[in-house]
Amino acid sequence: MTTLLRLCSAFLFLIWMACGAQAEEVIRDYHADITVLPDATIEVTETITVNAEGNEIRRGIFRDFPLYARDARGRRQQVDFELISVERDGRPEASRTESVSGGIRIYTGSADVFLQPGEYTYAITYRTGRQIRYFDDHDELYWNVTGNGWLFPIDRAGATVTLPDGAVPTRTTLYTGPSGSTAQNAREIPGSNGLEFETTRPLGPGEGLTIVLAFDKGLVAAPTSEDSTWWFIRDNLNTIIGFGGLAVIFLYYLRSWAAVGRDPPKGVVVPRWDPPEGISPALVNYIDNRGFSGAGWTALSAAALNLAVAGYVELDDLDSSITIRRTKKAVTGKLQSGEAALIAEIPSAGDALIIDKANGKKVQSVGNRFRQAIEKEHRNKYYKGNAGYTSLGIGLSIAVVASLFIFGDLDEDVYALIFVPTFFSVFFGTFTIGLVNSFRRGRSLFSKIIAILALALIGFVALSTMGLMLISMWIDLEATHQFPVLIAFGGILLVNLLFFFLMGAPTPLGRKLMDGIEGLRIYLTLAEKDRMNMAGAPTMSPSHFEKLLPYAVALGVEKPWSRTFETWLATAAAGAAAATAYNPAWYHGSNRSNLGDRIGGFSSSMASTIASTIPTPPPSSSSSSSGFSGGSSGGGGGGGGGGGW
DSSP states (O other): OHHHHHHHHHHHHHHHHHHHHHTOOEEEEEEEEEEEOTTSOEEEEEEEEEEEOSSSOSSOEEEEEESEEEOTTSOEEEOEEEEEEEEETTEEOOEEEEEETTEEEEEESOTTOOOOSEEEEEEEEEEEESOEEEOSSOEEEEEESSOSEESSOEEEEEEEEEOGGGOOOSEEEEEEESTTOOBOOEEEOTTSTTOEEEESSOBOTTOEEEEEEEEOTTSSOOOOHHHHHHHHHHHTHHHHHHHHHHHHHHHHHHHHIIIIISOOOOOOOOOOSSOOTTOOHHHHHHHHTTSOSGGGHHHHHHHHHHHHHTTSEEEEEOSSOEEEEEOSOOOOSOOOHHHHHHHTTSOSTTOEEEESGGGHHHHHHHHHHHHHHHHHHHTTTSEEOOHHHHHHHHHHHHHHHHHHHHHSOOOHHHHHHTHHHHHHHHHHHHHHHHHHHTTOTTOOHHHHHHHHHHHHHHHHHHHHHHHHHHHHHHHHHGGGTOHHHHHHHHHHHHHHHHHHHHSOEEOHHHHHHHHHHHHHHHHHHSOHHHHHTSTTOOOOOHHHHHHHHHHHHHHTOHHHHHHHHHHHHHHSTTHHHHHHHOOOTTEEESOOTTHHHHHHHHHHHHHHHHHHTSOOOOOOOOOOOOOOOOOOOSSSEEOOEEEEO
């Protein structure tokens, strides 16, 4: 009984195997008739017999053909391709083509016509050029007959080659298997004079047949010098446009920078204990930073302190908010533009500007009017951004990138990967600018060391990440010769970013004022013993401290200036009494101990407190997508693959 069950099980298994084999979608026969024409073009008819079961092959098959090949020197070149006809079972068949990464896809059949299960024979005829390889002692047809990208197994594959004038090859060889394989499970058909070939075993999915035929020189036309020149331009058009455009953009920016972007020579800087004449603290911030720092809130904080020291406003520090309250003191003389705009917000005695999150929109409006007032009066007076030159450079860059997209030969993969050079160009541009700013005059040695260490750590992580990504991208894009496009694109973006930072330059008046401001910064950060050794320097006092405190805030050195004042209070003749007596009427804080340090801390946090009240804009969303990735396989011309749809 057990033996009978085993026999029945084996019989049923054989039936199941037979049914499974019968229902398999497979290429029964794949034969290519290849005609080499005297003008070195090739006309090919691929006859493909498939068994369709409605799984993958529902409407027809598709055939992918690479539009790039390697020449005799291994250089990538673009080939010509023209689809002539498509037939099914000897009758014309509907077809369409579409571009895929590295090639063209030919669809047979119609979207609204479904096939019944069974065998179908497709004949795809096309003409292609630049497929002959030229050597010193012979010419060669190196042809991937089937391609190595088919999704179905191939039971039999073969090829028949016709050379001009009935010529025969001087030698031949064959390869089978997956891409890169040197197996030779194929043979030259006896009596064919090296012109007919067939496989000796079935090919699995991803396996193909490749043939190589050498023949005498002169049998087909060799390219002329004009052809070679045109082909070189066509093959390297992406690189020519990308790197040529990068060179033009860089030279343009370099020449423009030499003409208008170079800073005037720096003058002699000496410590000074008074600000440049007629320059308010807010304007000091504007000139020193070649525009506002901290979105203008540092300048606004300095202006508020200056108005408070002058007695026009009082400042209340309530920990969670800041209040700027107008006093009864009338304004004498003309205030500078920024301070006039700020005082206009609280015109009458008792009026107050409360800076907290509840009043964020109002504070933002006040800040806008404050900045506009200063910029309207002083724009291009001390510093010229040379925006016209930068705009022309950006326009030139857009033209180069547009030329790449319009005239270049870009794969779909490149569109998805463009964000990589974009990200790293922006990163390294800002990294370089940050490194330069870390050495700005007046910054303490400790802050410079911290900035360098932070930038070095970020740079190491970024370089490591970029290295891995570049290696991965190189592996993916090297075969399609698209990697230089990304390098050129990133270079163009980086050049624009760096020269956007470099193109602006101080005017002669701005350079003179910057030298004076630098002298004030040196004085505000000097050690007390060095300040005391300066001939003619005023003695520290509450009034001297208060006079320069807004300028210290504008320059970001209020902490060392406040510590100097605290030291003076502690060492004054009546130190304890002086410290107790120092109680400015313009400041009301919740903590009155160590008042000098408290004021320094208040002024340093004032800008960040203001900025924190500004409403946060809603986040934006972005997305990216990746295209289909394919390409040539095997060796030489031809190749590709296919499947069902």
